Amino acid sequence: MDDFSPSNLKTILHSKRANMYYLEYCRVMQKDGRVLYLTEAKNENQYFNIPIANTTVLLLGNGTSITQAAMRMLAQAGVLVGFSGGGGTPLYMGNNIEWLTPQSEYRPTEYLQGWMSFWFDDKKRLAVAKQFQQARIEYLNKIWNKDRSLKSEGFTTQNNSIETALTRFNERMLVATKQSELLLTEAQLTKALYKFAANITKAEGFTRQHTSTDLANDFLNHGNYLAYGLAASCLWVLGIPHGFAVMHGKTRRGALVFDIADLIKDAIVLPWAFICAQENATEQEFRQQILQAFTDNKALDFMFDEVKKAALQTEHKTGENQ
Template structure:
């Protein structure tokens, strides 16, 4: 029992690591979780610091042992199987994630969530609150991030301030979730247009199936954000199906709602910057993870979900 307590010593909201692995075998050895890469001349073992890890994505050519899964579960690490480059996400378990098994999840947050969830008006109010928080996070991150400014992405650009101010006003005017989704889609298109123009990729069109770098990085980065969102909801004990915006057709939609809090602020600009610079997937992923940590993305997700779960009706 002492070992399990030690593994969970770092709060999930403070953990720094997400791993995407491919062409390797994940295993337990000498009380640690390692991944083994096989080459022609030698096999190499690499340690995974599981107590400081939130998510592991297992890509093509991977396998994992039962002993490793047991240790990952004890440390509260989510594991997802995915295709090459981190997408698409799939596994044979509930929703998309192999969540650690624990009957000791908090109950206050799911109880608070269900108090409002069955009321359409209250659910819409939470959706609006998430969207306002999303706007404020974009403003905060883009205003603070010197590297974004060095890439000529400025929060005080008239195109951005106009788009965000207009969306903030339209949020409050929305009478149903469909209105909110429609206006959200318009904002995202405006942000894509701005980032594409700034990085000299004006021909960009968002297509999840496209093979160009910008679309590929957007897909990849979004799945990193989904991992953080899934971790947040698992820790707080809220099932992924109780969405406030995206839940009409996808039972794991609350993951998308929570990931949207940070995607535009971090993933969107760096996908375009990385595409312009033709960086590798690994370099792009490391940049995203660094920015998640720098701007306390996971802390922000926890803060917003807890605030809405405990809101007064």
């Protein structure tokens, strides 16, 4: 089979791509014009195909290696590649995921230029941060009230404590005069959502600990880093550097990734982390569930829409001009 040309590999827009992979204990290579990963079994080696044209992010965990030829094809397809600790999260010595972004000088510049047109103005940057927070709450309302699986588990915004928390958040968000005030009221909302989720899943004594070993915290960490992968892919495709955050610290190189990931974390990652912990799911089962939820609820589409809207301050149809 002949190698695909880069133009053939980019026919599926990133906002429409369905796959995000985490691999460990395998070797990623190119063979016959395809990208494969090889696992070593007791009796034989097994090869599995990676459909790179329909993939947004590839995370390589413990015990992995990748060939130069495979990286070339992944770059041609515009796949974001990262190395991580076990389970797709930086568990070992606080390692960060090192995102390997394909080098392309032909990505659109309109979104970066639009972003820069407001970013150096404190009031405009705060306005975009509030815009993201409003979109985040609208998305949470939409997902929690339409997803049958979540509703069957008790996750709905039609609850007195959640309605109160969302109303209080909206009121404080609208009158905030700086990013630090937004971060504080966001933390208060997230704390209320954690309490609600812990109550309905009977996770007694839950406290959010990023280094904890209980399942709920582990799944929250895992799901959040998968959301970071989607956010990083969205920003790379649109050509907006990760350091130009609107809410998280301006001194953190990847802060804009956190801003964009926050659009979907409360709506999808938070409830499924608690549900899967209650069901004593395995890490793989949780990963499959959360990735399916991202796809079902068009999380990447939503990220693209909101980032493009903020950059150009106009409404866009999903997927146009990527």
